[in-house]
Amino acid sequence: MKIDHVALVVADLESTLALYTQTLGFTPVYREIILDQGVEAVGLQAGESIVELLRPLDPDSPIARFRGDADGRMHHVAYRVDDLAATLSRLQAAGIRLIDETPRKGAHGNRIAFLHPKSTGGVLIELCQPGGA
Amino acid sequence: MKIDHVALVVADLESTLALYTQTLGFTPVYREIILDQGVEAVGLQAGESIVELLRPLDPDSPIARFRGDADGRMHHVAYRVDDLAATLSRLQAAGIRLIDETPRKGAHGNRIAFLHPKSTGGVLIELCQPGGA
Numbered sequence: 001m002k003i004d005h006v007a008l009v010v011a012d013l014e015s016t017l018a019l020y021t022q023t024l025g026f027t028p029v030y031r032e033i034i035l036d037q038g039v040e041a042v043g044l045q046a047g048e049s050i051v052e053l054l055r056p057l058d059p060d061s062p063i064a065r066f067r068g069d070a071d072g073r074m075h076h077v078a079y080r081v082d083d084l085a086a087t088l089s090r091l092q093a094a095g096i097r098l099i100d101e102t103p104r105k106g107a108h109g110n111r112i113a114f115l116h117p118k119s120t121g122g123v124l125i126e127l128c129q130p131g132g133a
Numbered sequence: 134m135k136i137d138h139v140a141l142v143v144a145d146l147e148s149t150l151a152l153y154t155q156t157l158g159f160t161p162v163y164r165e166i167i168l169d170q171g172v173e174a175v176g177l178q179a180g181e182s183i184v185e186l187l188r189p190l191d192p193d194s195p196i197a198r199f200r201g202d203a204d205g206r207m208h209h210v211a212y213r214v215d216d217l218a219a220t221l222s223r224l225q226a227a228g229i230r231l232i233d234e235t236p237r238k239g240a241h242g243n244r245i246a247f248l249h250p251k252s253t254g255g256v257l258i259e260l261c262q263p264g265g266a
Contacts, residue, residue, distance in 0.1 A: 001158060002180030006139055006210055008256050016254040023227050024212075024258075025134060046212065047135030048181050071255030074207035077139055079157075079179065094156050121149040122204030123141050125157075 001079040004110075004128040005043065005050035009063055010072040013040065013055040020044055026051065034107050039063060041107045052107070076114070078126035084111050087127055091115065103129065137213040137243075137261040138176065138183035142196055143205040146173065146188040153177055159184065167240050172196060174240045185240070209247070211259035217244050220260055224248065236262065 010016040020026045026044035033040050040055040054075060056064035067073045081087045084103045092098055099114035106112030111129040143149040153159045159177035166173050171190050176183040187208060189197035200206045214220045217236045225231055230249035239245030244262040 003136060003139065003182050003184070006136065008254070010254055012254075019254055023224065023229060024253075049136050051136070051210070071250075072253075074210070074256055077184070077207070091156065096156060117204075120205075121141070121143055121145075121152055123207055 001081065003049040004078040004080040004126075004130070005052045006046075006077055007041075007052040007054055007075045007126075008072050009039075009054045009056065009067045009075045011067065012071070013042065013053060016053055016072060017042055020051070020053070030108050032107060033057070036105060037063070043108060076124035076126050078112070078128045081127050081129055084113060084127055084129035088113055095119070134212040134214065136182040137211040137259075137263070138185045139179075139210055140174075140185040140187055140208045140259075141205050142172075142187045142189065142200045142208045144200065145204070146175065146186060149186055149205060150175055153184070153186070163241050165240060166190070169238060170196075176241060209257035209259050211245070211261045214260050214262055217246060217260055217262035221246055228252070 021028060026046065028042055029045050030043040038057045038061050040057065042053045043050040058064060063075065066075060088098060088101065097116035097119040099116050103111040103113050106128060109131055113127050115125045117124045154161060159179065161175055162178050163176040171194050173188040173190065175186045191197065196208065199208060221231060221234065230252040231246065232249050233246035236244040236246050239261060242264055246260050248258045250257045
């Protein structure tokens with residue numbers, strides 16, 4: 001499995017984006033509102049992966065509360081799989097609790113599903129199949 | 134900049150490692166004690182990057198306290214650079230606060246340095262130059 005993206009929830013999207021592009025040298029590759037996840041997302045190219053900065057649309061949402069008082073916090077790691085539906089079935093059969101039992105639409109045209117951190121050692125994992133319709 | 138590794142601090146290294154290898158399908162590529170950082174680290178291959186599971190050696194250390202009550206927590210993202218010393222100089226000149234002003238020894242023969250999260254939008258960033266002597 002490859003890292004599709006690492007997602008960070010940030011308090012100030014514009015200043016963090018300026019830091020990553022102007023100071024750290026990253027190149028933005030997409031910027032979009034993902035209504036389904038309640039965030040605005042900016043994707044920055046990092047080799048074969050993406051660093052994704054997330055701004056919660058609703059300051060009272062779970063992802064906004066997850067950040068707490070920090071300026072930013074790592075939110076999840078997404079791994080790329082070839083066949084998301086098959087992978088979800090296999091993981092569920094292996095006893096992994098799924099947040100999404102079937103793939104749904106993610107950023108950038110991806111099909112995605114989240115695994116429950118209670119069964120992944122405490123860290124939120126997203127699985128991601130690129131370029132689904 | 135490419136993602137060298139994503140590091141997760143975990144409460145139970147053996148069970149998390151079993152989950153990542155047996156259930157999620159990752160392959161371990163190194164396991165070592167990094168005394169300098171006070172952790173045991175297991176690296177799992179993820180494409181051009183590594184997912185690194187960290188077990189704090191001292192349960193009262195800052196990295197252990199960082200995990201808190203969670204089973205696991207994302208700790209830092211490390212980006213690979215060609216010339217770490219030059220990158221640190223450039224970032225310091227750009228106003229970034231450094232935890233390590235000069236490169237030190239990391240896992241797996243790397244030269245590493247941490248940037249201070251206060252000047253990187255709240256998320257701990259490591260820079261990493263592979264294979265330095």
